Amino acid sequence: MDRSDELVVGVMGGLGPEATHDFFGKVLAHSNARTDQQHLHLIIDNNPKTPNRNDAIAGVGPSPGPALATMAQRLEEAGADFIVMACNTAHAYEKDIRRAISKPFVSLIDEVVAEVRRSHSEVRRVGLLAAQGCIDSQIYHKAFRSAGIEVVTPDPPSQSELMKLIYRIKSGERDDSVRSSMRALAERLSQSGVGVLIAGCTEVPLVLTSQSCTLPLVDSTDVLARRCVSYARRTEPLPAGV
Amino acid sequence: MDRSDELVVGVMGGLGPEATHDFFGKVLAHSNARTDQQHLHLIIDNNPKTPNRNDAIAGVGPSPGPALATMAQRLEEAGADFIVMACNTAHAYEKDIRRAISKPFVSLIDEVVAEVRRSHSEVRRVGLLAAQGCIDSQIYHKAFRSAGIEVVTPDPPSQSELMKLIYRIKSGERDDSVRSSMRALAERLSQSGVGVLIAGCTEVPLVLTSQSCTLPLVDSTDVLARRCVSYARRTEPLPAGV
Incomplete structure (x- = not known):
């Protein structure tokens, strides 16, 4: 297979x-490659020094917009043909990103909504496990609403517990205690008619x-990874208007 | 801890x-970070389209020098303060890389030799599991020789088997069959007085x-990862003359 016309993927990371x-x-x-050369060319900027997104959206920290x-x-200057960001909450700053570049930016949020419509077309209510800033900025709520889908989030004590779990994961914890707490939280949300x-x-x-x-779980990371492979290999065109 | 003076690491990857x-x-x-912001800023160019190093060294393929x-x-233009390459064999093209940049290039080969001298100072013979191009270009042989250390490689049939295993790993195989073959190969090399x-x-x-x-195993990937953390955080100075 001639892969010389593949697109280079720029990955905004560290978030x-x-x-x-x-x-x-x-x-x-998802690349199913049998040799090095069959893999995708990715340029990954793993910049964890980007200001905390949740603090910024809560109004208690500087905006990550300029850093993003x-x-x-x-990434565009380094040769990326399109750009993605491996973080949901930071999509609250999508406009800052799009304004800064001329190459397409593929929205993780839009891809997740498209995945729900494609693979779970009967679903009218989804349960959202997301960081507080992602919920406060309503990025998923707006995108799902445009698709006629309602978003349900954990009740306030559960959401507060979810945020603690997210920071524990960021601190390097992935043990059984974190896993079972996350599973219990997911299970409670599953009982809310989604x-x-x-x-x-x-x-x-x-x-x-x-x-x-x-319940079926739509993994935003996995959705974006699969779409990157399709877009980079041009087996599917980049979404219109990006 | 103020990490604002940390160095940005450029990673040549995809190889x-x-x-x-x-x-x-x-x-x-190795970063032992408790928050996103405590992690290192890495810029990773995962460019697997780089021509095959072993074929080039064997004289049956184009040089990867220009691509490297x-x-x-x-990576330098994107903001890397120093550059590393997560591949041993491609260090045969180290001169092409150094000529192209003004920022330091930290040699994986030199770091592995330094690690052997530091952690296994009594050792005078090492067993090398490396790709054919790495052996043919003698990059480890020369670097270890300067340190008064002899390099022993697998006998020709074992080396040929090692190359097949390396290509199987590159094709995505990591099952028990590959693992046990690699273990047996390592065990045979361990019997050669190293x-x-x-x-x-x-x-x-x-x-x-x-x-x-x-026998103790010096993992070149792990050595480079640990050194990157030290150099980026300036807990150790970059090696002289890089």
């Missing part, structure tokens, strides 16, 4: 780094897999 | 991609760990 590593691994897995815009620009669960924070799939959920 | 992913994971593990030089240049084994190809540690070897 956090373990999630970026997970994304990289999922791209490799610079990251996207540098058809699928969305792992809408790239830290979540580090401790929660579809095997441990009773 | 192969799974080895780059392994290197990334080892940097994360371009990769290093782009004091340590060198996993001198970044594909090797994907299927061989120190737990499965009777």
